[in-house]
Every structure is written in structure tokens, then in C-alpha cells.
Amino acid sequence: MSTLVIAEHDNSSMNVATLNSVAAAQAIGGDIDILVVGAECQSAAQQAAQVPGIGKVIVADNAAYAHSLAENVAPMIAEVATGYSHVMATATTTAKNIIPRVAALLDVQAISDISGVVSEDTFKRPIYAGNLIATVQSSDAIKVLTVRGTAFDGAPGEGGSASIEAVASAHDSAKSNFIDEEVAVSDRPELTAADIVISGGRGMGNGENFDMLYSLADKLGAAVGASRAAVDAGFVPNDMQVGQTGKIVAPDLYVAVGISGAIQHLAGMKDSKVIVAINKDEEAPIFSVADYGLVADLFVALPELDAAI
Amino acid sequence: MKVLVAVKRVVDYNVKVRPKSDMTDVDLANVKMSINPFCEIAVEEAVRLKEKGVATEIIAVSIGPQQSQEQLRTALALGADRGILISTDEALEPLAIAKCLKAVCESESPDIILMGKQAIDGDNNQTGQMLGALTGYGQATFASELAIDGGNATVIREVDGGLQTLALPLPAIVTADLRLNEPRYASLPNIMKAKKKQLDTTTPADLGVDMANRVTLLGVELPAERAAGIKVEDISQLVDKLKNEAKVIS
Ligand SMILES: Cc1cc2nc3c(=O)[nH]c(=O)nc-3n(C[C@H](O)[C@H](O)[C@H](O)COP(=O)(O)OP(=O)(O)OC[C@H]3O[C@@H](n4cnc5c(N)ncnc54)[C@H](O)[C@@H]3O)c2cc1C
Ligand SMILES: Nc1ncnc2c1ncn2[C@@H]1O[C@H](COP(=O)(O)O)[C@@H](O)[C@H]1O
Numbered sequence: 001m002s003t004l005v006i007a008e009h010d011n012s013s014m015n016v017a018t019l020n021s022v023a024a025a026q027a028i029g030g031d032i033d034i035l036v037v038g039a040e041c042q043s044a045a046q047q048a049a050q051v052p053g054i055g056k057v058i059v060a061d062n063a064a065y066a067h068s069l070a071e072n073v074a075p076m077i078a079e080v081a082t083g084y085s086h087v088m089a090t091a092t093t094t095a096k097n098i099i100p101r102v103a104a105l106l107d108v109q110a111i112s113d114i115s116g117v118v119s120e121d122t123f124k125r126p127i128y129a130g131n132l133i134a135t136v137q138s139s140d141a142i143k144v145l146t147v148r149g150t151a152f153d154g155a156p157g158e159g160g161s162a163s164i165e166a167v168a169s170a171h172d173s174a175k176s177n178f179i180d181e182e183v184a185v186s187d188r189p190e191l192t193a194a195d196i197v198i199s200g201g202r203g204m205g206n207g208e209n210f211d212m213l214y215s216l217a218d219k220l221g222a223a224v225g226a227s228r229a230a231v232d233a234g235f236v237p238n239d240m241q242v243g244q245t246g247k248i249v250a251p252d253l254y255v256a257v258g259i260s261g262a263i264q265h266l267a268g269m270k271d272s273k274v275i276v277a278i279n280k281d282e283e284a285p286i287f288s289v290a291d292y293g294l295v296a297d298l299f300v301a302l303p304e305l306d307a308a309i
Numbered sequence: 310m311k312v313l314v315a316v317k318r319v320v321d322y323n324v325k326v327r328p329k330s331d332m333t334d335v336d337l338a339n340v341k342m343s344i345n346p347f348c349e350i351a352v353e354e355a356v357r358l359k360e361k362g363v364a365t366e367i368i369a370v371s372i373g374p375q376q377s378q379e380q381l382r383t384a385l386a387l388g389a390d391r392g393i394l395i396s397t398d399e400a401l402e403p404l405a406i407a408k409c410l411k412a413v414c415e416s417e418s419p420d421i422i423l424m425g426k427q428a429i430d431g432d433n434n435q436t437g438q439m440l441g442a443l444t445g446y447g448q449a450t451f452a453s454e455l456a457i458d459g460g461n462a463t464v465i466r467e468v469d470g471g472l473q474t475l476a477l478p479l480p481a482i483v484t485a486d487l488r489l490n491e492p493r494y495a496s497l498p499n500i501m502k503a504k505k506k507q508l509d510t511t512t513p514a515d516l517g518v519d520m521a522n523r524v525t526l527l528g529v530e531l532p533a534e535r536a537a538g539i540k541v542e543d544i545s546q547l548v549d550k551l552k553n554e555a556k557v558i559s
Pocket of ligand 1: 200201202203204226227228229230241242243244245246247257258259260261262263264265268278279280281284296297298299322346347429
């Protein structure tokens with residue numbers, strides 16, 4: 001048994017999300033290698049080599065892989081994957097975009113978003129917005145999986161010294177071209193990695209009112225998230241959406257402010273350790289998952305909370 | 310320009326699903342079924358392309374049981390020109406679905422294939438990407454904006470870090486995210502008209518696709534329930550609880 005973990009990275013550094021997949025690979029057992037596909041990605045590869053317990057790091061370094069275009073990266077991964085029993089990547093938007101393409105090239109039915117490892121071929125995964133957990137068994141020769149990051153604590157990232165091996169082949173399909181990217185810059189922690197997440201919903205009323213959440217977040221070292229309604233209304237950008245179709249978070253503390261608690265939102269946060277809800281409607285479904293509920297007008301409660309911490 | 314739109318019949322998004330009593334699968338008896346919300350967005354986008362004079366024909370395709378005709382009729386009422394049902398009672402896996410769609414691409418030669426990013430039953434988020442691999446076409450997943458200019462599609466994609474813009478030569482595959490558009494409601498006259506539109510039926514076997522499952526569902530369970538929480542009186546009690554009981558802030 002051997003697993004190929006696909007590194008998530010921005011060429012210069014490896015994203016810690018990769019370590020959740022390493023942990024899932026360790027739960028399966030067997031040898032683990034990491035594949036880094038990128039352009040001028042040597043420093044990301046060096047970081048990957050420091051992950052303890054890794055056999056080797058394989059690097060495919062080519063300009064064609066600069067923007068992780070699925071058409072180019074997927075055949076590269078598929079080429080390396082044939083030597084492994086498992087291929088896995090943490091379910092970021094990059095992996096969700098690429099991994100199914102890899103699976104189809106290998107004629108394999110991928111399994112998305114695994115939240116548990118039962119055995120080498122049997123996995124648990126949420127379905128129907130997390131309302132049910134399915135146990136599924138793969139009969140394919142290579143198991144191609146994406147991993148729900150919140151379900152596996154990240155493996156240690158330092159202390160190892162694996163060898164780094166380059167692969168030469170390049171795939172440049174010209175089937176899609178990168179034009180540009182608008183990356184949200186923030187000094188706050190990344191949503192999926194933060195210990196505390198404070199999210200606002202439609203109840204926030206407008207984008208300016210999110211300043212109250214940013215101020216609170218900065219005091220607590222928290223990330224700020226949002227419901228789909230808040231994103232759709234243009235209060236905040238899409239990368240802040242938490243839920244079935246946004247980001248999945250499971251921080252130590254999740255504070256939902258002016259969010260009703262639709263199942264699609266709960267799907268993204270109900271595995272948080274402690275949930276606080278502030279909502280003026282005592283019937284709001286969010287209270288059914290909240291450890292601590294405060295029925296209050298957020299415009300009164302938030303300034304008080306800000307003053308109290 | 311010809312547009313192919315893939316629509317899936319799924320449990321309506323408002324339904325809180327339950328397991329069957331023997332825990333073998335989800336219980337779909339007497340549950341409201343609808344067109345997958347993301348597929349509805351894909352249909353709407355196709356209709357807008359036609360309204361702009363970019364698209365000339367919209368073909369809606371669905372793979373599933375006979376009743377999937379209802380969702381195809383919905384797509385026709387929203388503005389698709391004709392429908393294709395690939396009828397099967399097998400459990401549906403993205404790879405096999407993608408193979409069926411590839412066969413339709415070969416016979417219909419669409420210039421663009423619009424799909425949902427994810428079906429809200431299995432939450433797989435795979436089929437568009439798999440169709441990309443099988444056809445060799447480019448893919449733009451999680452699209453929140455689409456523009457067609459001659460033989461090219463420019464797509465803004467929603468990614469974890471923000472937004473990414475790609476340009477793809479056609480034919481290409483685009484999967485819709487929630488903010489691509491807001492679908493219209495089908496009007497009664499259009500629902501009536503849709504009943505008369507062409508809807509062909511075929512089978513995976515006719516297309517040469519093997520639907521045999523690669524992944525077996527061994528069972529389902531309910532997620533762990535959260536212990537009931539409490540209501541706090543005010544902010545000072547909340548802060549006290551967070552500091553001294555939950556110990557999540559200091
Ligand atoms: C296919 C699909 C996928 C979806 N995916 C997601 C997803 O990933 N994430 C997501 O979040 N949603 C998602 N949704 C949308 C979801 O169904 C809900 O519509 C959405 O979560 C509602 O957001 P909200 O709670 O902010 O808004 P609302 O439901 O409008 O709730 C606003 C809340 O604010 C409270 N409020 C208002 N004013 C105040 C005040 N002054 N003080 C205190 N409280 C106040 C109200 O009592 C209310 O409970 C999806 C929907 C579909 C169909
Ligand atoms: N049975 C099906 N029939 C038609 N289209 C489908 C089917 N299953 C999936 N699709 C398409 O693929 C998209 C993604 O589905 P999935 O990969 O299952 O999450 C859906 O939004 C549809 O556009």
C-alpha cells in the first residue's frame with residue numbers, strides 16, 4: 001500500500017492544508033510520498049520534504065503548472081499516480097477542480113471529501129449537506145480521494161528530511177489560459193485554519209457593519225466568515241462564504257451573528273467545538289446547534305461584546 | 310452556437326433527508342424532487358446566452374430514472390429547446406454520468422457544456438471535471454461570470470483565495486457556482502409550451518456506457534448530534550461562559 005499526497009501550494013510555500021491529507025494517508029497506513037506540481041516550486045518542495053514519515057517528495061516543475069490549471073496538472077498527477085494504491089488531496093477549490101479530472105484519466109470513480117478512514121478501501125463521507133454520513137467501499141485499483149480538512153488534524157510538518165526527486169515530463173494542453181487572479185489579502189488568519197471564526201449573515205445589514213466583526217476578530221485573533229446571503233447581498237466577497245458550497249470550518253469557537261442557520265450554512269460549521277449564536281429571533285434554527293445562544297439585537301450586542309473583551 | 314446543459318433530478322434543497330430504517334441508504338419515498346439548484350443556474354445561463362443571440366440551440370440532458378423527465382420539462386419551460394433523457398435505474402456515479410455525457414457530446418457536438426458545480430444529493434463535485442478529462446476539453450469550474458466572444462469563453466471562477474479569470478477555447482465545460490445568475494421562474498404559458506417540446510429517450514447501453522458501480526454504498530448513519538446548548542442572558546454572561554466554562558477565549 002502506498003499513498004501519493006498531492007501538495008497544495010502557491011509555488012513558494014506549501015499550504016498547511018496538505019498536512020490534513022498526510023494525516024488521512026497515515027490513517028490508511030503504508031508508504032506516503034508527496035507530489036508537488038508547480039512552476040519554480042522548489043521551496044514548496046523543500047517544505048514538503050520536512051514532513052516527518054514521508055518516503056520522498058516528487059517534484060514536477062514546469063512553467064505550464066504555474067497556475068495549477070487542471071488540464072495541465074491532472075495528466076501529470078495521473079502519470080505519477082499509476083505507481084500508487086491511493087491518491088489524495090485536501091478538498092480545497094484547487095483539489096476539487098483537479099482531482100476528479102485525474103480520476104477520470106485513470107478510469108477511476110473518485111471519492112470526494114472523505115471524513116473518515118474505515119479501511120484501505122472503505123471510507124466515510126458526508127452526503128446531503130452533511131445530513132447523513134455514508135460509508136462507501138471502492139473497488140477501483142487506485143483509490144482517488146479528496147479529504148475533508150476539518151475531519152483530520154494536520155500531521156506534523158517539520159522534523160523530516162525526505163529526498164526530493166524531479167520528474168521531467170510536461171503537459172501543456174492550451175485548453176485553458178490563466179488571465180488573472182484577485183486574491184483577497186488579509187492580516188487575519190485563513191478561515192479554514194483559524195481557531196476562532198466570527199461570521200456575519202444577512203442580519204448585518206450591509207458591508208460597513210462587518211467592521212464590527214473585523215474589530216472583534218482582531219482582538220481575538222479570529223477569521224471572519226459569512227453566510228451565503230451576506231455574500232450574495234454584496235456585503236463581503238465570496239471567499240468568506242461558509243457552508244455546503246463554501247468553506248468548511250471547524251474552529252474551537254464559531255460565532256454566528258445575524259445568521260438564521262439554514263442547513264446549507266450548518267453544513268459548513270456544525271463540527272465547530274463551541275458555537276455561539278447571536279440572533280434577535282429566538283426561533284432561529286441556528287440556536288439548535290449553539291452551545292451558547294444570545295437572543296439580542298446584534299447592533300446592541302456586538303459593541304457590548306467588543307467592550308467586554 | 311449549440312449549448313448542452315446537464316441537469317440532475319435531486320431531492321429538493323428544502324427537504325431534511327432521513328435514512329431508511331435499515332440504514333442502508335437515504336429514504337427517498339414521498340420526498341419532493343427538483344432540478345439540482347446548480348443545474349438550474351446552468352440552464353438559466355444557457356437561456357441568457359440564447360437571449361443575447363450567442364446561443365442558437367439549447368439541449369438539456371439528464372441521466373436517471375424515467376421521472377427525470379419532470380426536471381427536463383422544467384429545463385424546457387425555462388427555455389431549453391429540446392431534451393434528452395438517458396434512462397437508467399442504476400445508482401448514479403459521476404464517472405459513468407460523464408461517460409454518458411461524452412457520448413452525447415460526440416453525437417451533438419455542442420460548443421459549450423454548462424453544468425452545475427455540484428449535485429446537492431451526493432455533494433460529489435466531480436462530473437464536469439471528469440467530462441473534461443474524457444473529452445479533452447478545457448474546464449472552468451465554479452463559475453460566477455461567463456462571457457463568450459467568438460470561439461472563446463472568459464470565465465471568472467470562485468476559488469478559496471478569491472476570484473480567478475480563465476480564457477478557454479471552445480468547446481469547453483463550464484460548471485456553475487451560486488452567483489453565476491439568479492434563475493427565473495418558469496411562466497405558466499412556458500410550462501404549457503414545454504410539454505410539446507421534443508424529448509428523446511435513450512439508455513446508457515445504447516450509448517455503450519457501462520453503469521456498473523465502482524463504489525458501493527455500505528450504509529448511512531446520522532451525524533453525531535450536538536448536545537443541547539443554553540441561552541445566555543446577556544453579553545457579560547456569554548463572555549464569562551466562554552472564558553471560564555468553554556475556555557475558548559482568555
Ligand atoms: C444549493 C444551495 C447551496 C447553499 N449553500 C450555502 C452555503 O454554502 N452557505 C450558506 O450560508 N448558505 C448557503 N445557501 C443559502 C441558505 O439556504 C440560506 O439562504 C442562507 O444561509 C441564509 O443566510 P442568512 O442566515 O445570513 O440569512 P437569513 O436566513 O435571512 O437570516 C438572517 C438572520 O439574521 C437575523 N437578524 C436580522 N437582523 C438582526 C439583528 N439586528 N440582530 C440580530 N439578528 C438579526 C434574523 O433573525 C435571521 O435569523 C445555499 C442554498 C442553496 C439552495
Ligand atoms: N444524473 C445526471 N444527469 C445529468 N447531469 C448530471 C447528473 N449527475 C451530475 N450531473 C451534472 O454534473 C453536475 C455535478 O454533479 P456531481 O459531480 O454529482 O456533484 C450536476 O450539477 C449536473 O450538471
